[in-house]
Amino acid sequence: MRNRFVVITAVLLAGFFLGGVSYYLLGELTGRQKGYPPIVVPNVPKQIVDTSKAFSEIAGAISPAVVNISSTKIVKRDANPLFDDQFFDLFNPFREFRTPKKWKEQSLGSGVIVSADGFIITNNHVIEQAQEIRITLFDKRSFKARIIGADPKTDIAVIKVDAKELPTVQWGDSDKLQVGEFVLAIGNPFGLSHTVTMGIISAVGRANVGIADYEDFIQTDAAINPGNSGGPLVNIRGELIGINTAIFSRSGGYQGIGFAVPSNMVRLVMGQLEQKGKVTRGWLGVTIQELTPELSQKFGLKQSKGALIGDIAKGSPAEKSGLIRGDIITEYDGKKVKDVGNLRNMVAQSKIGTEVPVTILRGDKEYSVKILIAELPRDLAESSRGNSPDEQTFEGLVGLNVMDLTKEVARQLGLNKEEKGVVVIRVEPGSASEEAGIRKGDVIQEVNRKKVERLDDYNKIISGMQPGDTLLLFVNRAGKKFYVTLRTS
16 A cells, blocks of 8 residues: 555656746747747838838839840060070079969959940940950840940940840939939949849939049949949839949948939930040130139139130130130039039030030129130140249248249140240148149249239239238139139248
């Protein structure tokens, strides 16, 4: 009896133990013991779901028109006549380890198909000096491409493959872009084919970036990296609004600032490259500069808008139309002139041989003239600057020493021997003159709109200045003429 009681007790204890262990393990597995909340499926608004689908549809529609471009060029090493001699090689035990005389170098970029018969837009720097160009489509087909034309001044190139019924993109109007619009950038960054990134338009009309001669860039924060060059920037309608060209980066990778050539500029360049194989640009024959607040004040303007004419080329359309130095161009062909870059692009895109209405400010009066647009000359001479000899000098402004411009000095500076003025021979570091941008070798030809032909003229004008006055200097720098404001101390 006693043994039976012991057995029953042991069985009960074992049952309790096993049950406790099972309960603990089940609690750990299900999470109930720790009070984990049940899985909740989020209720995503339909608008967000539709937006996500829309971006996916855009990427799906555009990607087939984006191509991977591989360009190959031959790079040659400068030959040493001694060490590259075949006889010397017989006695050189390290000849197998030397850099070869020439080798192939490959670069990758992107492009976008704009016509079903094989015309492709890309960047000039992607295919520049290439001996062979191959493009790979979204469906992995590969073609050899030939160059139709390239324009380094806008960094745009047109290439073509022999194929038909290719997928294309639809052109958009880049003039209608607004800051804040959503955009997609598609390309092959780091060789990763058909990568899609999203962002917004950060700015339009970006110039003076230092990438190309004619700049009117779209700035975006859509991720652009090496290999994206030449790829499309599209809007939410899937229209081509720009060609990705460059990034601003301190590391070589994406840092939130990318630039694209606007589609309207691309279309103009492409049209001329297809028809002529080159790009011709309009020319007024003026040297223009930005209107700073100081210059605007000296010219009696309330706003710093427009472009100031610093010089006019002899026999140019501008001279024939009666424009003079000091005029301010405020409108061109019915459009407001925002700044120098804006005017330069409008003139360049003007049709040669057409008359364009131009509005100028001269003094406090506004005039309208018509200018017959000529073709931009191929070679606009740029003279180099030499060193000035020591002669009698004058220090009329703090930090600035000048001397008479003689014929010999003019020759050394690359100027016409008939030019008059005083030449700057020293600019003190940290002075107001240096901060104003004046350099050694500059020739001052006017002070406050009064001619300076010799040192006596300069001395006479400067001597009448009071501390704190702002001077308007007209400067000739190696043939380039412009205005500078300088505050006396």
